[in-house]
Amino acid sequence: MTAEIKAGQYAELTNGMRLHYASAGEKGKPLLLFVHGFPEFWYEWEAQLREFGGDYYAVAPDLRGFNLSSMPADLSAYKAKHIVEDLRLLASSLGYEKFVMVAHDWGGAIAWNFAIALPQLLQKLIIVNAPHPYLFMRALAQDPSQRKSSAYMNWLRAEGSEAALAKNEFKLVESLLTSLGQSPTPWFTDEVRAQYHACWSRGLTGGVNYYRASPLHPPTDDHPGPLKLELDPENFRIKVPTRVIWGEQDTALPKSLLDGLEGMVDDLKVERIPEGSHWVIHEQPQRINRLIRDFLSE
Numbered sequence: 001m002t003a004e005i006k007a008g009q010y011a012e013l014t015n016g017m018r019l020h021y022a023s024a025g026e027k028g029k030p031l032l033l034f035v036h037g038f039p040e041f042w043y044e045w046e047a048q049l050r051e052f053g054g055d056y057y058a059v060a061p062d063l064r065g066f067n068l069s070s071m072p073a074d075l076s077a078y079k080a081k082h083i084v085e086d087l088r089l090l091a092s093s094l095g096y097e098k099f100v101m102v103a104h105d106w107g108g109a110i111a112w113n114f115a116i117a118l119p120q121l122l123q124k125l126i127i128v129n130a131p132h133p134y135l136f137m138r139a140l141a142q143d144p145s146q147r148k149s150s151a152y153m154n155w156l157r158a159e160g161s162e163a164a165l166a167k168n169e170f171k172l173v174e175s176l177l178t179s180l181g182q183s184p185t186p187w188f189t190d191e192v193r194a195q196y197h198a199c200w201s202r203g204l205t206g207g208v209n210y211y212r213a214s215p216l217h218p219p220t221d222d223h224p225g226p227l228k229l230e231l232d233p234e235n236f237r238i239k240v241p242t243r244v245i246w247g248e249q250d251t252a253l254p255k256s257l258l259d260g261l262e263g264m265v266d267d268l269k270v271e272r273i274p275e276g277s278h279w280v281i282h283e284q285p286q287r288i289n290r291l292i293r294d295f296l297s298e
Contacts (some may be wrong), residue, residue: 003053005046010068011061013089015082018261019092020068022062025129030123031096032296034060037105037130038207039165039173041067042201043192044104047285048292061090063107065206067199078206080113080215086115088121097121102292104128104281106210115240125242126292127251129278131257132264133216134236139257140218141226141255147218149252154218158213162204170200177279179251187282233264241267243295247276269295 011019015093017209022042032052034045042060052058062069064086072078087110091099100123103111108130116133119201119212133141139146155161155253174193179186182296211217219225242265255272262268271291273280 001054002050003058004059005049005053007042011090011093013086013093015085015087015089016091017064017070017072019061019070019086019090020063020274021059022048023057024060025055025057027057027094029055029057031044031091031094031099032056033091033099033101034061035087035103035107035111036060036066036102037103037107038106038210039176039204040196041199043103043195043199048102048281048289051285052292057094057151059085059090063110065209067170071203071206073156075209075213077208078209080110080214082293083110084114084117084240088118089298091121098123098140100126100296102126103130105130105278106207107217108216109130109133112238115238115242116236119239122240124294125238125240126245126296127242128281129169129247129253131239131253132236132261134231134233134258135257136216137229137231138260140216141229143256146254146256149254150218152252153211154220157217160267162208165204166200171195173200173204185223186256187279196210236264238265238268242269244268244270245273245280245291245293246270247273247278247280247283249274249276250278254279 005022005024007022009021009248029124034048041062045060049060050059065071098121108127112133115122132141150187177188215225215229246255246258258270269286276283
């Protein structure tokens with residue numbers, strides 16, 4: 001039996017942010033916090049909320065800048081540390097001191113940062129197609145093929161990208177959901193498209209600002225990006241038990257980003273899905289659910 005999803009809920013955080021979230025299951029059961037990426041919103045995790053709402057309190061927020069959550073105007077408001085703080089305050093406002101985080105894409109970038117900064121709050125960490133920040137920084141600085149794969153990030157960082165994405169009924173942003181993997185894209189049904197269009201029509205600037213606020217992008221003549229960063233890998237060590245699920249057909253985040261990960265994470269297991277794309281959560285929801293459940297029951 002699948003759990004019923006309740007959307008339209010809001011958390012008023014003590015830092016002034018108002019986060020919209022959807023949930024399934026009863027508050028008081030162990031918290032599973034699902035964190036979406038770009039250009040998505042809480043609905044990315046619909047199949048997971050239905051699956052895990054029976055045994056857990058499954059919660060999927062809209063991150064700041066997305067859909068129905070606060071959209072601060074200041075670019076610096078989109079630095080990772082502020083979004084980490086949003087998630088900490090959200091869990092606290094729901095009444096939880098420890099929980100499991102499941103995250104994808106930009107949500108995964110935030111989740112890695114969360115695990116580095118606040119490991120005491122996480123029981124387990126589950127990442128889907130999101131590179132560890134130190135390894136991603138190193139790849140952007142040293143690997144020409146990764147720079148090429150990530151060239152779209154500099155396009156998104158440029159002024160006016162949100163207007164270009166929205167043109168012709170979101171044709172360009174829609175193509176992101178099909179071009180980072182195999183096409184056709186059977187999961188992107190008319191119903192799903194309507195959900196995403198409703199989200200995007202509320203504004204794309206917040207989501208794009210994640211790229212603009214981050215130093216992790218391919219270096220350019222006027223912005224060195226990762227080249228100016230001098231980071232100690234030990235400061236990026238993950239001490240939380242971690243499972244990484246990776247669709248290996250991801251064209252933006254190739255599987256080479258997994259190289260060296262075992263040296264950054266104390267307790268790691270990687271599940272590779274050879275035929276999966278960046279959007280493997282949508283392509284194979286039952287398989288993703290099974291992998292999550294396996295880790296939760298370990």
